[in-house]
Amino acid sequence: MTFNVSYSKYFLNKISTLTDDELMLIGIFIFQFSNNAFSALPGRNKASTGVSKKHFNRIKQIQYAIKNNLWHYHVGHIKYNQAKSFGDWTSEYVVHYQKLNNNSIRLVSYSKHPPFIMPKPSTLI
Numbered sequence: 198m199t200f201n202v203s204y205s206k207y208f209l210n211k212i213s214t215l216t217d218d219e220l221m222l223i224g225i226f227i228f229q230f231s232n233n234a235f236s237a238l239p240g241r242n243k244a245s246t247g248v249s250k251k252h253f254n255r256i257k258q259i260q261y262a263i264k265n266n267l268w269h270y271h272v273g274h275i276k277y278n279q280a281k282s283f284g285d286w287t288s289e290y291v292v293h294y295q296k297l298n299n300n301s302i303r304l305v306s307y308s309k310h311p312p313f314i315m316p317k318p319s320t321l322i
Contacts, residue, residue: 200234201301202227207320208304215307222272223292223307230302240271240286245293245315258315265321266295268302269310295321 212220229238245267248258261267269291271277277286293306293316306316 198234199300200231202231203301203303205303205305205320206322208306211307219272219274219290219307222274223304226270226272226292227304234299237284238270239283240273240277240288241281241284242268242270244268244296245313248315249313261315266297267293267305267316268296269293269313271310293320 212223215223226238226240235242245262246259248255248262252258271286271288272290272292273286273288274290275288277288279286281287289309291308291310292304293308295303295305297303306320308314308316
């Protein structure tokens with residue numbers, strides 16, 4: 198089975214600002230997805246619909262995440278917190294992506310988390 202990764206223009210511009218370590222970790226995520234899709238990923242991978250109940254614009258944020266198929270993956274930068282089981286490790290930074298289907302994703306942004314910042318519409322272009 199073939200797994201595909203594509204990139205938004207915003208993401209392609211963003212990667213020029215990242216450290217070698219960040220680029221390597223994102224590259225590992227791309228490699229792992231390209232070979233095994235979502236199986237065997239060490240970091241937490243989840244839909245971006247889990248907006249805090251305290252967020253003032255929660256419903257709109259959830260609707261936006263659903264409409265744009267937004268997910269995020271903890272890449273391990275600066276390092277993984279391995280307190281939970283493999284596959285649920287968290288880190289300070291996440292890569293945001295659109296899950297186009299089970300075989301294709303589109304990387305759209307990269308940011309610190311927490312706080313969780315939903316990718317803006319301009320990052321999806």
